[in-house]
Amino acid sequence: MLLRRVIAHLRKQEWTAIAIDFVIVVVGVFVGLQVNNWNEARLDRQHATATLARLQEEFEAIDASLVTSVQRLERSTRASGIIIEAIRRGDRPDDDDAFMGQLALANTLPDVPPASATYAELVSTGGLTRISDPRLRSALTRYGDAAACYASKFEMSYAAIFDPRSGFLRAVHWSTDPSTWRGSNAIVSYDWARLKESEGELQAWQSYQFDISGCARRQHTEVRLVMSLLEQVRRASSETGGAQ
Numbered sequence: 001m002l003l004r005r006v007i008a009h010l011r012k013q014e015w016t017a018i019a020i021d022f023v024i025v026v027v028g029v030f031v032g033l034q035v036n037n038w039n040e041a042r043l044d045r046q047h048a049t050a051t052l053a054r055l056q057e058e059f060e061a062i063d064a065s066l067v068t069s070v071q072r073l074e075r076s077t078r079a080s081g082i083i084i085e086a087i088r089r090g091d092r093p094d095d096d097d098a099f100m101g102q103l104a105l106a107n108t109l110p111d112v113p114p115a116s117a118t119y120a121e122l123v124s125t126g127g128l129t130r131i132s133d134p135r136l137r138s139a140l141t142r143y144g145d146a147a148a149c150y151a152s153k154f155e156m157s158y159a160a161i162f163d164p165r166s167g168f169l170r171a172v173h174w175s176t177d178p179s180t181w182r183g184s185n186a187i188v189s190y191d192w193a194r195l196k197e198s199e200g201e202l203q204a205w206q207s208y209q210f211d212i213s214g215c216a217r218r219q220h221t222e223v224r225l226v227m228s229l230l231e232q233v234r235r236a237s238s239e240t241g242g243a244q
Contacts, residue, residue, distance in 0.1 A: 014232055015122075018189070051127070052230055055118050055226070055230060056231075058116040059223050061113070065112070066219060066220040069113070069216055070217055073110055073213040075122060076106060076109070077210055079103075080103075080202055080206040081203060082102045083099075086099065088199070090196075096178075096234075097184070100190065101187075103190060104186035106202070106205070107161065108182075109154070109157055109158055111154065114145075120141060133229060133232075136230065136233060139222055139225045140226060143226055146215055146221075149218065149219075157207065157211075165196060166201065167198035168195070168202060170180060170191070172190045175188050
């Protein structure tokens with residue numbers, strides 16, 4: 001319709017009408033582009049808000065799980081040290097029950113929660129670069145590095161602690177009832193002579209424990225920081241009336 005009007009005006013050389021039609025076309029295109037841009041910006045804000053909300057929810061769950069995992073890792077590391085010190089003293093411990101409790105603690109490898117699914121999605125889609133807060137981007141990146149550190153060291157540590165050739169495993173006899181493996185009755189007996197021969201193996205294992213504990217603590221530190229930054233972003237968004 002508008003094109004026909006322009007052609008008619010051209011034939012009649014009605015320049016004022018042509019100018020008005022031209023302005024109408026330009027304004028129409030401009031308004032259309034602006035509406036499209038506003039709509040895209042609105043959708044981007046909604047997506048960003050939903051992403052940050054998912055991160056907050058996932059990191060709260062990860063934080064709670066990491067508290068327990070870090071504590072278990074630290075107890076396991078201390079237990080290895082207690083066993084090594086007992087071996088170095090040379091005499092069989094007087095309290096077998098307490099010592100077997102330390103043997104069970106030393107021979108465990110608690111896992112930490114898997115990496116945040118939303119974080120993994122942001123990395124795979126390039127969405128991490130679209131997070132406007134540079135501190136949050138950096139904290140998420142460091143969190144990912146710490147999670148990768150734990151995953152790689154977990155594999156090495158798992159292979160070391162459950163190696164069927166392990167002198168420690170041959171010296172320590174676990175209960176055949178899996179329901180007792182996290183309790184005081186996990187170890188039913190141990191061979192003191194064989195255990196003394198595994199001192200070097202225990203030292204190496206404690207080194208693994210120390211390294212993997214460090215990765216878990218780093219991960220927990222970054223999780224807490226991410227949670228704090230997410231809360232700051234949420235507050236700033238509420239004050240400005242839009243997502244960051």
